[in-house]
Amino acid sequence: MKNSEEFDDSFMDNEKVVLQSIAEDLRTCLPVEAMLPSESLAVEKAQQNCKPTVHVDAFLYDEEAVDLLCEEGKMSRDYCLLCGSHRTAPLGFISHSFSALELRFLFQNVLPDLSGKMLVDVGSRLGAVLYGGCLYSSAAQLVGVEISAEFAKLQRMVMEKYDFTDRIQVIHADICTQTSLLQNADVVVMNNVFEYFLESSEQMRAWHCISQNVRKKGALLVTVPSVQEALAALQGKNGVINIHEWLEELPLDYDVYLGKDTDPESFKQIHLYRVL
Incomplete structure (x- = not known):
């Protein structure tokens, strides 16, 4: 029972609820990528990775939140290997926060x-x-x-x-x-x-x-x-x-x-x- 999804869904500790509330507050104050204009060096370094990489703050966006953003077209998990084709590959995600x-x-x-x-x-x-x-x-x-x-x-x-x-x-x-x-x-x-x-x-x-x-x-x-x-x-x-x-x-x-x-x-x- 302890390891079942039914148990997880029916139980959520107060600490997690507070952290989720904080994340929701902060999301309203920041762009989706949670990067500031002053962080141009970080953006540049991410773009230099051999695999296309985007910043997704793990504290602000858990897997369910990322899925929702993808459904809304505000984010993508994939990039095109050849523009205009159906050949795609997963994007690299980097976070500067703990989930x-x-x-x-x-x-x-x-x-x-x-x-x-x-x-x-x-x-x-x-x-x-x-x-x-x-x-x-x-x-x-x-x-x-x-x-x-x-x-x-x-x-x-x-x-x-x-x-x-x-x-x-x-x-x-x-x-x-x-x-x-x-x-x-x-x-x-x-x-x-x-x-x-x-x-x-x-x-x-x-x-x-x-x-x-x-x-x-x-x-x-x-x-x-x-x-x-x-x-x-x-x-x-x-x-x-x-x-x-x-x-x-x-x-x-x-x-x-x-x-x-x-x-x-x-x-x-x-x-x-x-x-x-």
Whole structure:
């Protein structure tokens, strides 16, 4: 019964309802692709992928919402291999936010009890990690650092509407100016935070800042993609970061059931590290 779709359809936790309500609010404030005009570099990088790629924010649009947009002609899952023909192939989708299900996995299956702890979300964007942490964890403080004034404003709007201001704080700043915050963080989350938004030299500068300041012994770092993958294309530019002297990767159990939409493959993009 626990794993049946009938059970899933008849039961929806309050946290999921709140997250869906937040997503609906934010969808009215953003274009379908949830990208701002100032994010031209991210759009350009997505267009450079060998496979045509579009940004679909996983927090704002679950599979059912994407299907509805496709039915309405506002989005497509496919692109034409030869214009005018019936030869099509699936588009690549990229998200810079966790989905509601991934947030539940993160706080219930990846991270330990966060009572009394401070979590910092680097590049908090729409604030999904902050809202998920507020609903699914006992973290004492959830701090988002967001370089975009527009996104920081949207997060504050949600915080006030849903009475999250007692535990959530959003700082409009470059993460490299927040060294004290990083030094005191118990958990740092980084979800697709640099690759699409910064040039290589700036990415490396940001990684150096992270590696030099996230040094509290036992602190946890959550990343998408893995630190190894993120740094692979950057090493040799402005210095090398020795990951093995800084972090140890912790094994995760991705084979968990969180409802009929559970997708272990999406969970596998999430990596957890402990500061040595």
